[in-house]
Amino acid sequence: MKTFARRMAAVIAWAMITTSDAGARDFAPDATNLPAYTLPDPLKAADGKAETTAEGWTKSRRAEVLELFRTHVFGRVPPAAAAAGAVKSEVVGVDPGAIDGTATLKRLKFTATHGGKSLVFTASLFIPNAAPKPVPAFILICNRGATNIDPSRVLRSDFWPAEEILARGYATAAYQVGEIDPDRKDGYTEGVRALFDDGAPAPDAWATLSAWAWGASRILDHLETDPAIAKGKVAVIGHSRGGKTALWSAAQDERFGLACVNESGCGGANLLRRRFEGRESVARINKNFPYWFNANFKRYDNREDDLPVDHHMLSALVAPRWVHVGSAEEDLWADPRGEFLGLVHAAPVYALLGKKGLGSREMPPIGVPLRGDGLAYHIRAGKHNLGLEDWRAYLDTADRAFRP
Ligand code: GCU
Numbered sequence: 001m002k003t004f005a006r007r008m009a010a011v012i013a014w015a016m017i018t019t020s021d022a023g024a025r026d027f028a029p030d031a032t033n034l035p036a037y038t039l040p041d042p043l044k045a046a047d048g049k050a051e052t053t054a055e056g057w058t059k060s061r062r063a064e065v066l067e068l069f070r071t072h073v074f075g076r077v078p079p080a081a082a083a084a085g086a087v088k089s090e091v092v093g094v095d096p097g098a099i100d101g102t103a104t105l106k107r108l109k110f111t112a113t114h115g116g117k118s119l120v121f122t123a124s125l126f127i128p129n130a131a132p133k134p135v136p137a138f139i140l141i142c143n144r145g146a147t148n149i150d151p152s153r154v155l156r157s158d159f160w161p162a163e164e165i166l167a168r169g170y171a172t173a174a175y176q177v178g179e180i181d182p183d184r185k186d187g188y189t190e191g192v193r194a195l196f197d198d199g200a201p202a203p204d205a206w207a208t209l210s211a212w213a214w215g216a217s218r219i220l221d222h223l224e225t226d227p228a229i230a231k232g233k234v235a236v237i238g239h240s241r242g243g244k245t246a247l248w249s250a251a252q253d254e255r256f257g258l259a260c261v262n263e264s265g266c267g268g269a270n271l272l273r274r275r276f277e278g279r280e281s282v283a284r285i286n287k288n289f290p291y292w293f294n295a296n297f298k299r300y301d302n303r304e305d306d307l308p309v310d311h312h313m314l315s316a317l318v319a320p321r322w323v324h325v326g327s328a329e330e331d332l333w334a335d336p337r338g339e340f341l342g343l344v345h346a347a348p349v350y351a352l353l354g355k356k357g358l359g360s361r362e363m364p365p366i367g368v369p370l371r372g373d374g375l376a377y378h379i380r381a382g383k384h385n386l387g388l389e390d391w392r393a394y395l396d397t398a399d400r401a402f403r404p
Helices: 002-016 054-074 162-167 192-196 208-223 241-252 282-288 295-300 312-316 336-344 347-352 388-402
Strands: 087-097 103-114 117-128 135-142 171-176 229-239 256-262 322-328 375-380
Touching: 054 208, 054 241, 054 295, 054 312, 054 347, 087 208, 103 192, 103 208, 117 162, 117 192, 117 208, 135 208, 135 241, 135 388, 162 171, 162 388, 171 208, 192 208, 208 229, 208 241, 229 241, 229 388, 241 256, 241 312, 256 388, 282 295, 312 336, 312 347, 322 336, 322 388, 336 375, 375 388
Parallel strands: 135 171, 135 229, 229 256, 256 322, 322 375
Antiparallel strands: 087 103, 103 117, 117 171
16 A cells, blocks of 8 residues: 555656646756647546556556557557567577687578568577576667678677677677668558558557567567576667667567667657757658658648657656666757657656656766666767667666666
């Protein structure tokens, strides 16, 4: 009873401040006259009733919020693509002495089949040899060129610092999003959506980010069959458009224990209603990348306030599992403060589920990660990128989440 009363007090305290952020200190120097905005309450159901129990959230409201994101933002995966057996995975190569004998490299091949046609995509998985098994793992959604995830390690990129991840006792897999759905306006016919869609896509049909997130789940399906990988201890990580995808992956697939959401901006961790001048708006993202989100999302160009969700609710869908959002000081396009506030306003759901959330409403200093319970945030100096400093912050959060 005492715990319940404490949780309720926390929820009520949060609910009272969930409305406007216009007076708060803004991160960017030019953002002085930000219009006020009102966020939808993640705990308030369609019938206006506020959810007051963890059970109510888990059994009913959570599914409602997930459906809102499917309908209005990312689209829904067709049942044929989600069905067991829609994708076959195979280990097509094993090198037990990879990276100077420190790791085992497995080359994975995935074949999706539907209506007599098929599509192949691949992933590379490194497992540290010396670490006691099973080990936790990171799945990297790679939205950059293949040279960033070179399994031969002739080319090494800090976008996927496999050596460092392995040395920390984690396995890691990486896949190239373009193999699943091309990152192009005219790529539909070459991707997995065309394979599984019957007829023209509906306004709420899956779009490219959903297809990439579906891919992360298929790779997780495979990792769950590998006895070297610890179940429930798999993180999904992505940068920018890959960060948007990582958060959407973990929101839908409850087997992910942690989402590492790097500089994801609009459509990822930040708040769409926060009209910070330097940011990417819904209208801009829909114009430049119309294939990332479903057709319904176009209705919200310059009408963010009409959306029944905002993106604090996307992070809330991951609760009580971990979300770590990362920003970069110079990455104003992604609105660092909006990314931070997305987590602040996800906290009522964490509180209801018995987690402290971020534990602060103040942005931490540059280069000093803030880790609460279930939620973490960092902002580092520099430009839009995923690099070693980010990875180290995410690995530290994974240690907290998976090896408390
Ligand atoms: C563009 C786009 C962003 C995206 C970024 C990226 O800048 O506007 O929404 O996050 O590309 O993926 O690098």
